Amino acid sequence: MEGIEHRMVSVNGINMHVAEKGQGPVVVFLHGFPELWYSWRYQIVALADHGYRAVAPDLRGYGDTDAPPSFKEYTVHHLVGDLVALIESLGQDQVFVVGHDWGAIIAWYLCLFRPDRVKALVNLSVPCFRRNPLVKFVEGFRVSCGGDDYYICRFQEPGEMEQEFAQVDTAKLMASFLISRKPGLLMIPKNRWVASISDSPAVTLPSWLTEEDINYYASKFEKKGFTGGLNFYRALDLNWELTAAWTNAQLKVPVKFIIGDLDLVYHMPGMKQYIHAVEGFKKDAPLLEEIVVVEDAAHFINQEKGDEISTHIYNFIKKF
Numbered sequence: 001m002e003g004i005e006h007r008m009v010s011v012n013g014i015n016m017h018v019a020e021k022g023q024g025p026v027v028v029f030l031h032g033f034p035e036l037w038y039s040w041r042y043q044i045v046a047l048a049d050h051g052y053r054a055v056a057p058d059l060r061g062y063g064d065t066d067a068p069p070s071f072k073e074y075t076v077h078h079l080v081g082d083l084v085a086l087i088e089s090l091g092q093d094q095v096f097v098v099g100h101d102w103g104a105i106i107a108w109y110l111c112l113f114r115p116d117r118v119k120a121l122v123n124l125s126v127p128c129f130r131r132n133p134l135v136k137f138v139e140g141f142r143v144s145c146g147g148d149d150y151y152i153c154r155f156q157e158p159g160e161m162e163q164e165f166a167q168v169d170t171a172k173l174m175a176s177f178l179i180s181r182k183p184g185l186l187m188i189p190k191n192r193w194v195a196s197i198s199d200s201p202a203v204t205l206p207s208w209l210t211e212e213d214i215n216y217y218a219s220k221f222e223k224k225g226f227t228g229g230l231n232f233y234r235a236l237d238l239n240w241e242l243t244a245a246w247t248n249a250q251l252k253v254p255v256k257f258i259i260g261d262l263d264l265v266y267h268m269p270g271m272k273q274y275i276h277a278v279e280g281f282k283k284d285a286p287l288l289e290e291i292v293v294v295e296d297a298a299h300f301i302n303q304e305k306g307d308e309i310s311t312h313i314y315n316f317i318k319k320f
Helices: 037-049 076-089 102-113 137-144 160-165 170-178 192-199 211-224 227-234 236-242 271-276 306-317
Strands: 005-011 014-021 026-030 053-057 095-100 118-124 255-260 288-294
Touching: 005 076, 014 037, 014 076, 026 037, 026 076, 026 102, 037 053, 037 095, 037 211, 037 306, 053 076, 076 102, 076 236, 095 102, 102 118, 118 306, 137 236, 160 192, 160 227, 170 192, 170 211, 227 236, 255 306, 288 306
Parallel strands: 026 053, 026 095, 095 118, 118 255, 255 288
Antiparallel strands: 005 014, 014 053
16 A cells, blocks of 8 residues: 555546556546445555556545535536546546446446547446336336345435444444355345344454455545445436437447456346347447456455456556
8 A cells, every 4th residue: 555645636526535656557446335445455556566557536425535415416427527527637638447336337438428538448347237218227126136125226215224324333334345245136125234234243354355444444434424325326317317318329448347256246137148148248338358257256356356356457458
């Protein structure tokens, strides 16, 4: 972590916290939920050592970046607007982009809206989602993923999950998210899920996640809260409405995609078929060059397999 610098940047009407290290071509790292710039700690150091300038923001609503109160200020147009302004602030015409989870989703939209800004993309865990013009996003998840207890559906009601999360020690909550290796659907029955976390014994952390790491995450979420991150999910149906013009549009940026074989996204209904089918992922992202399925890896793969993911990223972007 030594040598990582921190600063605030004014972008798209908000103040954004950025962590960065190194000199050279810029690589922008986009984190997911419930994470921070810190999720890329291994990759920031590795890519800087390889001669790149690694830049990892706290996304809108997270960490030390501003968190507008309304979910309507978390649409993909807002989030992509933040990134375009960030790229401008770095003095760059084009950058490499690496995304994970929600960061991957935002990266897909960045490539869809502003492909001129992206040299190449490495995305982890979440492939691009084909927009169904007949079914809104949340209803689609509700039907295909087991109903109202599916986590994306549970996250929709403002304030509800914030109250449930508040019933659990934040460090314990963060550990339960980050070390989960259950590849099935994440179901969050009302109150029962948080009770199971509260009642569970202390966990043994894996080698890639220390008490110091957990405490850093917890300190930021205790200060900021979870509303900003949850607002990404609450804007899903609004995103569906706002992106009608891009139905069936293709992503014309060179891509490498990486996912763990235990990732809960990989085990969503129909996801494996979509990722690997000729008429699936490759059709929507015709410049998709490589799909990597990492064995014995779960959702937070950039942390769990830090060195391996850093090598995958470097081996791909060095070609451009």
